[in-house]
Amino acid sequence: MKTAIFGFSGSGKTDLFMALAGPEIGTNNRAMVKVPEPRLEPLAKLFKPQKLTQTEIEYLDIPGGGGKGQGLGPRVLNEIRPYDCLLAVLDGFSGVNDPEEQWQAIEMDLIISDLAVVEKKLDRIAMDKKKARHLVDAKEEELLIRVREMLEAEQPVRKDPSLAQAPELRGFCFLSAKPILYAWNVSEDQIGQVKLPEEEIGQVHLAVSAKLEREMRELTDEEELQMFMDDLGIKESALDRVISRTYHLLGLITFLTAGEKEVRAWPLKKGATAPEAAGVIHSDLQKGFIRAEVLSWDDFLKYQDFKRAKEQGALRLEGKEYIVQDGDIITFRFNV
Numbered sequence: 001m002k003t004a005i006f007g008f009s010g011s012g013k014t015d016l017f018m019a020l021a022g023p024e025i026g027t028n029n030r031a032m033v034k035v036p037e038p039r040l041e042p043l044a045k046l047f048k049p050q051k052l053t054q055t056e057i058e059y060l061d062i063p064g065g066g067g068k069g070q071g072l073g074p075r076v077l078n079e080i081r082p083y084d085c086l087l088a089v090l091d092g093f094s095g096v097n098d099p100e101e102q103w104q105a106i107e108m109d110l111i112i113s114d115l116a117v118v119e120k121k122l123d124r125i126a127m128d129k130k131k132a133r134h135l136v137d138a139k140e141e142e143l144l145i146r147v148r149e150m151l152e153a154e155q156p157v158r159k160d161p162s163l164a165q166a167p168e169l170r171g172f173c174f175l176s177a178k179p180i181l182y183a184w185n186v187s188e189d190q191i192g193q194v195k196l197p198e199e200e201i202g203q204v205h206l207a208v209s210a211k212l213e214r215e216m217r218e219l220t221d222e223e224e225l226q227m228f229m230d231d232l233g234i235k236e237s238a239l240d241r242v243i244s245r246t247y248h249l250l251g252l253i254t255f256l257t258a259g260e261k262e263v264r265a266w267p268l269k270k271g272a273t274a275p276e277a278a279g280v281i282h283s284d285l286q287k288g289f290i291r292a293e294v295l296s297w298d299d300f301l302k303y304q305d306f307k308r309a310k311e312q313g314a315l316r317l318e319g320k321e322y323i324v325q326d327g328d329i330i331t332f333r334f335n336v
Contacts, residue, residue, distance in 0.1 A: 001267060002058045003246050004083040006076055008102060009064035012185040012210040013089035017061035019213035019239055029061040035247050035254075036240045037265045039297060039327060043258045046305070053264040055254060057246055059087070072106065077113045081173045085180070085250050087242075089210065092186040092194060099184050103197070103205075106182075107156060110175040115151040117172055118144055140168045147174070158202035179249035181206065183242060188212045188232060204245050208238040253326035256297075257281070274322040278332045288334035292318045297327030 005020075007013040021031030034054040044052055060083065065076035080086060088106050090099035122144055128135040143166050147157055156176035158164045164177035179202040186194050188209040196205040216237060219225040229235075252267045255277055266280050274294075279286030295306065299314040309315045324330070 001056070001250060001252070002060065002083045003085040003087050003250075004060050004062050004080040005087045005089065006062040006072070006080050007064060007089035007106075008072065008091065008097070010094065010096075011064065011089040011091040011102070012093065013064065014061055015210035015214045016087075016089055016183060016185065016208065016242075017059060019210060019217045020059055020242070023218050029063075031059050032056045033059055033243060035243055035265070035267075037254060039254075039256060040263055040265060042300070042304075043256065043263045043329070047258050047260055047263055049258070049260055049263045051262040051264075053262060055247075055252075055265045055267045057243065057250070072109045074113075077109065077175065081175060084178070085246055086175075086178050087181045087183060087246060089183045089185050092184045092190070092207075093209070093211075099186075099194075100197075103182055107176070108154070111151050111154060111156060114157065114172075114174045114176050115148065117174070118148045118151065121172070122148065137168070143168055151176070156203075159200065161201065164202065179203070179251070181242070181245050181249055183208050183210070185210045188234075191238070202249065204249060206238070206241055206245060208242060213237060213239050253324070255324050256327065256329045257331070258329055268324055270326075272324055273320060274318055274324055274330070274332075275320050277324045277330060278334065281332070284336050285332050285334050288336045289320065289332065290335055291333045292322060293331040293333065294318050294322070294324075295329045296325060297329065300329055 005013050005017050018025065020033050025031050034056055037054050040052055040054065062076055062079050065073040090102045091097040092099035125136055125141050143163060147163055147169070150157055150160060150163070157174050158177050158179065163169065182205045184194055184196060184205060184207045186207055186209060191207045191209060194207045196207060199205065216225060216228065219228055251270050253270050254265045255268055257264050257266065266277070268277050268280055274292040275286050275289040278289050294316050295309050295314060299309055303309040303312060303314060306315060
């Protein structure tokens, strides 16, 4: 759940990072940011727990690179490669740069960087074939050739999920295969006016005023913050949308656990099974998994009580093959 925030120098990415991280972050360039989860509150009212815990995303602020016509540069590209998700900030406020041109330049930088990686590996494979054909992984070679064809057509790998998620290619950490959120950093009066590109597979665009969001985050008094927002006609912070979109780009859903000690949201890869969800909490729960007692979020809203839900047959016992759904409230039965 790690996301790299990057962009060209002067794009305002540090303002966005500081808005996400809060003023207490100081000079640190790494922050754990809580994911908004409104479903915790109704459970908290019912259980009155000692503790309420949200899921988190780790953001890293990568120092700016390059500039107009210069590209991001190898340092930035190398630093963002290990991360699961990318958040690119585009300068739409200074009037000096065209955010659409920056977006296209970043896409091309990612593609060119990946193409260099592919060609280097395919050259090595060609040399290995001359030595001994058994040294070559035919499946890997086939996939790499498909990747090269996409990149040469100036298409990011993320557009083909079967390639982007292929286990054989995981070690290459292709940049254009990573999900990416483009934050168009504009002035507050442009947020509702900027025309954003349409969403594509693994690529989302949002308009945000990073400077404004940072100023709002620095207001710790709730009343003062509300007055500030009212004066500017702002109904909600854009940060929640940035965080939520990042979370979904990471391919995550949320399941919930509830009790008197703690009501908690847990992150889980979409499509994961009940034992895998148990493993998110603790590896022993996955090893000793027996059953999952599951109440869907819609059924919880309908009955507002676990006892009533059980009487109506809505509280279900699920086995090892059950695919966890977003919002499921789960109690795991296990034997260590």
